[in-house]
Amino acid sequence: MAQAGGLQQPSAASSQPYVCKLVLLGSGSVGKSSLALRYVKQDFRNVLPTVGCAFFTKVVDLGASSLKLEIWDTAGQEKYHSVCHLYFRGANAALLVYDITQEDSFHKAQQWLEDLEKEFSPGEVIVMLVGNKTDLGEEREVTFQEGKEFAESRSLLFMETSAKLNYQVSEVFGTVARELLKKAGDQGSRQGGEAVVLTQGPAARQGKCCIR
Ligand SMILES: Nc1nc2c(ncn2[C@@H]2O[C@H](COP(=O)(O)OP(=O)(O)OP(=O)(O)O)[C@@H](O)[C@H]2O)c(=O)[nH]1
Numbered sequence: 001m002a003q004a005g006g007l008q009q010p011s012a013a014s015s016q017p018y019v020c021k022l023v024l025l026g027s028g029s030v031g032k033s034s035l036a037l038r039y040v041k042q043d044f045r046n047v048l049p050t051v052g053c054a055f056f057t058k059v060v061d062l063g064a065s066s067l068k069l070e071i072w073d074t075a076g077q078e079k080y081h082s083v084c085h086l087y088f089r090g091a092n093a094a095l096l097v098y099d100i101t102q103e104d105s106f107h108k109a110q111q112w113l114e115d116l117e118k119e120f121s122p123g124e125v126i127v128m129l130v131g132n133k134t135d136l137g138e139e140r141e142v143t144f145q146e147g148k149e150f151a152e153s154r155s156l157l158f159m160e161t162s163a164k165l166n167y168q169v170s171e172v173f174g175t176v177a178r179e180l181l182k183k184a185g186d187q188g189s190r191q192g193g194e195a196v197v198l199t200q201g202p203a204a205r206q207g208k209c210c211i212r
Pocket of ligand 1: 028046133134163
């Protein structure tokens, strides 16, 4: 897994946090909404299947810098698949979520990766593979090793979580946030030291970053 570091600070003139779009992708019922709800509202409850897309925001405090995550929670049911690409356009990061007790959902996450690869150039978007529902270990169909090896083979970040038990949920979002800040810093350095905003504006929708 890549390590965060080498962060470029936002310019002194700006006190605004970086703004990044993170999209949650995966089959129905793997726990995408539950992960978002757990992270943003520290809550876990039965939620209805998402229709279209749900939207959350959270400011992540990373010490010297902060980052505002705009979290787009897409509907996993098959009938919504054809419209999902509309939501992940312009994303800076994606969580490919599967349910460790449903092998099908692991294969589906791999298909989502192919969809992302059609939309983005290599390295343009930070992708983490997330195996959810570790509290149901006795029903496990996808081993930790399988998830890890697939992630490594495609240069993805990887973690397992339980939204129910609040296991590694903040670590998932925190790790992605640190990677986003690191990327923004690297791009700022390449652009002569100016800070970079990964934003939801028109430039981001074309898969580019904006210089503040
Ligand atoms: N045991 C267990 N159940 C979970 C966990 N995360 C989610 N669930 C349950 O799994 C079911 C589906 O969760 P959702 O968060 O709605 O799943 P989703 O991926 O957003 O589903 P769609 O909206 O259909 O795409 C719900 O009954 C949740 O309570 C978990 O970590 N452990």
